[in-house]
Amino acid sequence: MLFNSLDFAIFLPIVFICYWFLFNRNLKAQNLLILVASYVFYGWWDWRFLSLIAFSTLIDYLVGIGLGKEENAKRRMLLLTISICANLGFLGFFKYYNFFLDNFINGFQMLGVPFKASSLKIILPVGISFYTFQTMSYTIDVYRKKLIPTHDWIAFGAYVSFFPQLVAGPIERATNLLPQFSEKRVFDQNKAVDGLRQILWGLFKKMVIADNCAEYVNIIFNQSESLSGSILALGAVLFAFQIYGDFSGYSDIAIGTSRLFGFQLMQNFAFPYFSRDVAEFWRRWHISLSTWFRDYLYIPLGGSRGGLALSIRNTFIIFLVSGFWHGANWTFIIWGALNAVYFLPSLLLGKNRNNLDVVAQESRWPNLRELISMLFTFGLTSFAWIFFRAESMSHAWGYVQNMMQPSLFSIPDFHILEGVLSLMVLIVIFILIEWNGRRRQYAIMDLAASRSRVFRWGMYLLIILAIDIFGNTSEEIEFIYFQF
Amino acid sequence: MRAFLKNTFLFLIILLVVNFALFLLIRGFYIKDYEEVDLDFDEFILADSHGTPLGDFAEEFEVHNFSAQSDSYLDMGRKLRYLLRKGKIERIYISVDDHTLSPTRENQNNLDRSAYYTERDDFDSWFEFVNEKYLKYYLVFLNDRYSLVIKNFITEELFDYRRWGGSKGRIAWENLTEEERRRQAQDRFENYFEQDGASEKMRDALMNIISLSREHNVELIGVRFPLSRSYYGILGEESYHADSIFMKESLRILDFDNVFLDRDSLFRDMDHLDREGGEIFVDILLDSLESFIEYK
Known part of the structure; x- marks a missing residue:
């Protein structure tokens, strides 16, 4: 179901x-x-x-x-x-x-x-x-x-x-x-309402963001050999939003549903795309799996206690096993290896625990340095997602080769992606809402603090309308992580 | 718990109110025209978007145009049953173009709107009847097509990047470059002919229309609408052969698909006439029928 x-x-x-x-x-x-x-x-x-x-x-x-x-x-x-x-x-x-x-x-x-x-x-x-x-x-x-x-x-x-x-x-x-x-x-009424709110936000992420991105991602990945570099880069970015909306949306619905029955589950995603480095990203992405591997594999293997070489070995093992956990395909293993490579510099420089707080904790907007580091981290993870999404290694490699052409810097031809601009507007709105709620367990949790019921309910109606109008309701699209 | 249930109930009521506000909006620009039919006529044109440019020009010939964009044979069947219930029909002109049996029509149709023309007897069960005629019709949140209509309005009207460059409207078909015409025709072709076999659902619906017409002594005439040269060339021999069914059933077909091959100025796009084209075509269609009948 x-x-x-x-x-x-x-x-x-x-x-x-x-x-x-x-x-x-x-x-x-x-x-x-x-x-x-x-x-x-x-x-x-x-x-x-x-x-x-x-x-x-x-x-x-x-x-x-x-x-x-x-x-x-x-x-x-x-x-x-x-x-x-x-x-x-x-x-x-x-x-x-x-x-x-x-x-x-x-x-x-x-x-x-x-x-x-x-x-x-x-x-x-x-x-x-x-x-x-x-x-x-x-x-x-x-x-x-x-x-x-x-x-x-x-x-x-x-x-x-x-x-x-x-x-x-x-x-x-x-x-x-x-x-x-x-x-x-x-x-507890507050918990139940909070649960419903989180379910609503999860459905928005899944049906509005992920399912709409999926439509374009499928077109781009299926025709990757004939498309320009800029469109392929857009495909990687859209897949980054698809998988985030899909998986974190599922987690939100799961956590919200549990709250309806009086259970408290752990937070699984903590706004990972606002991470300033890859180490922070992995503390915020699929937290329940990362901490599982940390507690039941990384630490028993010696963790970081046995010197730098052992630490590097253990890091690679964790990322490779994590990749392999996702699927029986070399693409997932390479995805894991790529993330291990990304992680390596901060491990070698001893900076892997640099960004433990929330970005721009005390201010409304990030400063230039934070913004650049977030964009850089997002770029790296989006690139790695290509391997995660590709059907095979040859597909992934072909995709990367076609993307790394001079056409990467051309203006994308939106003809083949009719409607993608309105999706991009939706994504921008989504990012702003997520940014605003980044200090919370989920983005619209702050609505609970609003005293005006009219405002709160108005927002819920708006989200329901957005799901109804922009959500892909004509078919029930499975969650990506069901296959894992 | 009491407060929770009370608030949930109240929220659902508000949702219902919003639903009806949206319904009224959608009814104004999407449903209303679809429900307009003049029952004083006894001859009707039933077609999809190919029939709509004919507007009310056919009324000069005592024929009412009952076509609607995206009508499938399922919708036309519902309309035919409605006409049989409400009025006296002698003749139906129905579209038998190459694409009308396309599986694409299973998803691109007007079943949400044509439910207006149905009654309990048109459905196998009460549940189906209530669901189609009332729930999906009035509850905007249950009707995917309504959502799509609003979504398309927003994406195509508000975020149409082609307008951002200062271009206010579409370029007329005849003014497009040959390459652009071919590209658009190819897109259209791929929309309808991406699958090999014809839709069983559509075929059955057409057969139902044929048997219903026979049962009520209604003359059924197949019409193949005009195509532009670009689309005609791309289409070639590709067809789901709705016309073959007509031939097999010994029904008349009036074939006009190549009548305007050199008249791009009469087209709105690759296979739809514009208003002027519709007016001219009505004369040809109904005049030729008269000569056909005289000849016979």
Whole structure:
């Protein structure tokens, strides 16, 4: 079920009413409702893959209980290994099997050794990368004794499959989300209104910004060999907005929906395109994944404690694995490597923790230096997005080659992109709203502080109208991150 | 919780009020003309945008032009049923151009507006009837086409970069360079002929029109509208063959697609006549029909 679908518009109020009116006095019943609703939500896409979530939940639930009882270090490690192997096994099979097979075949053929094997027609279960990482965080934290294992299978099942963030995050830590399933939830109007507000902003980002950008991005990337450099550069910039609107829009809807049910999820995007360097960008982009890799991979590998060489190695590992997490394609690995290269100068100069605050914290507008550094960082990330969006390495390489022509500095021919100028106006308005709200959890959060109900509601109506008029409502376009 | 529900309800009421304000606006410039039909006539022209330049010139020949931009055979079928219910019809002139069975017509049509001409019997279920005739018609937020109309107004009128250079309007078709004409004709061609097979939906709708006409003794005459030379050349033999269905059903076709190949001044664009072209074409169409009938 997609957040931007009529199905979800009917599903959400039904679950909300049942949750607060029928089951509001019984925590277990509320959790059971969330569990059932989450399975219906996921099963709407393909019920066969519910068994995967159920199996993953069961294994980690049992491993958690085992870890709680077991004191022997070797046996504890064995239990953790079972959990990790099961989760990564699913992920490896469904997501990476064909990739590794194809690369083995190509590798052997390059060495002149004939190697025959046929790839499988595997459907990638939606959101598998998200919920496997979420459930792994539970067993790892229990193993590290940071978390007491739960014996409440309903609460655990609801935690793993929690429908607002099941298919595209934020990847919640068990330490944050699981305890919330054990606490009595009391309806709080301010939280619910805040949730609705964030959902509205998420829908705007997805349907107005991302889906409209997608239309032009698809044209430009599909015809990249015949277009001018300036149009290709525009394609990269539009994709930067598409993926931000799409993914952060999903996160906003997920966080907002959770708030309707009394849950608090972590912030997943903190206005990343206002970053002054790449290190800051990565502290603000897909925060739940970056911090997951930091806590469960980077720090166990030694982090930055073992000297510069080790630090560089670990940084590259994190970025490469992060790229590979996104998809079984060399384009994602190169995207990760490119970001590691971008990150390197600030790491070498010890400036990777320079910009920890919000840009122009005390002023309305950025100064020239901040503006230039933001534009430079945006340019670098947009360039890297080309590899992320391209179908293959040859496509990406061709795109970059065609873009780096003298025509890069020509005025784009907008004939082939009818309507793109009005989209650019919308993007400028979007940037200004985001800039204005950059100190908050999401851009229009400040509306809550406005005392005038007329102004607040007027703004909501304006956003709804913008979604209705400019949003791509004729078809339900999937969120990009569903494929990961 | 009470306050939350009260506010939500109040907000929804306001949303409904805004919806109706928008509906009135949209009705004024998008729906109103579509719902105008003169039932005093017994001969009608049913066509898409190719029929609209004919305006009311046909009324001199006692024929009412009931065409509308983007009308599909589904819309024409609804109009025909409406006419059969409300008036007395003897003859229908219907467009059988090469593109009328295009799958593009499944998305580019007037089903939102032609719902006005429907009744319960035109739908398989009550839900479909209420949804099409009332919900989608009155609720702006549920109707994608209304949104598109407003969006197009904003993007094409307010952000049309061609106007920024001081050019106030479109350049007449005859004054375009040959290259530009070919480019525009190619765009048009690609819009309709990007898929290989004809639309099953449109084919069925046309067959329904044919059988309905037979059932009610209405004479159905196919018309192929004039094309400019640029478009005629690009089109070549490409067609979804609505005319073949007419021939197979032994129905008459009046083919005018090459009648104005050397008269670019009569065209608004590659395959649409302008007002003057429409006036001249009406004379040719209805005169030729008379001679055709005399000959027969």
